[in-house]
Amino acid sequence: MGPGRPCCTVSARQSLRYMDRGVDSMRVRPFSASGIHFNTFLLRIDTMQKTVLNEEHRRRGARMVDFGGWEMPLHYGSQIEEHHAVRGDAGMFDVSHMCAVDVRGSDARAFLRRLLANNVDRLQLPGKALYSTMLNEAGGVIDDLIVYHLAENDFRVVINAATAANDLRWMTARRDEWGLAVTISARREGEGALAMIAVQGPQARQKVGQVLPECQPACAGLKPFFAASVGEHLIARTGYTGEDGYEITLPAAQAVSLWNRLADAGAQPCGLGARDTLRLEAGMNLYGQDMDESVSPLDAGLAWTVDLAAPRDFVGKTALLARPQRYGFLGLLLIDRGVLRAHQQVESAHGAGEITSGSFSPTLQRAIALARLPLAAAVGDIVQVRVREKLLAARVVKPCFVRNGSILV
Structure with missing residues (x-):
């Protein structure tokens, strides 16, 4: 997730200081905080996309910034406090700018088997998740993503916000080129739109259980990198912070209610700044910084997401074999x-x-x-x-x- 090289930067200590006092001196030019690049939103407010939780962020006093064309919360007063809340208790993040894509049809598995560098044949149990890269023919990383196995002909792929349009064009073109019986449905906007809330931290699962007791029977024994479908919720034991927790996908119309109930249960609203320092401490890659279409996953610490051993072919495999790490x-x-x-x-x-x-x-x-x-x-x-x-x-x-x-x- 995230754009590439910043055109104007401040030091980490400066960025944290600016974030805690409102960044008033930086309101009209691009800046980076915690290593990720933002644009101030004041001049582009009418053109940016907004999640269903946008007004809730504003009501809670969030510092809003342009992140890859989306108006998102950077922090709610102190990035440091939000970071420590996730490490010590529980924090929650609006990740509805990410794009859930449903891949369905009799050829869904064959399509993903050829599209992704990791092997979806590892997904045999319903609810199992797999982290993978999606490569171009030269072996560069188009995106990193998570794919969930919902049923034999039904998968959900979660792609990054800033790359979503390009990803969908690529996926559709490959589907058409290969002549496979697959439907590819983005679920970020329009009828049937979904929202995503990540609740992370040592007490995250307990707080989600408190707010969604009906999900407890299905989630109590959920292993890492598995998801459970409960009614209209998909609750996955995944995350981007290095802490335990859930990523919850639900109908967009229900997101504000869940956000507020989680806050009432003690989950700290957190912004992109804390999310970035948390993922960096956990050694997790950020698309656009740690890898992009010019970088091989083998050179980005992502060899574990690439299955070169299986006999199947996938986009980029020939290039990776010809150019080792x-x-x-x-x-x-x-x-x-x-x-x-x-x-x-x-x-x-x-x-x-x-x-x-x-x-x-x-x-x-x-x-x-x-x-x-x-x-x-x-x-x-x-x-x-x-x-x-x-x-x-x-x-x-x-x-x-x-x-x-x-x-x-």
């Missing part, structure tokens, strides 16, 4: 005082690399980053990051800093 994808923990952010150059004993995502970590209280480094770079190496013509020392670590409330580095 060229870079490692690792974490950086800053030793010196400073800020890490995307596109800073990294110098190592094995050659040059580049930071793809970087920010100040509220949990670790220091700067962290994800970086593409030479294959020979290893955990424990000391590298130098070029920051404003200075070289700052950083330690190479595994690309996962915090999971389930525990610091791993």
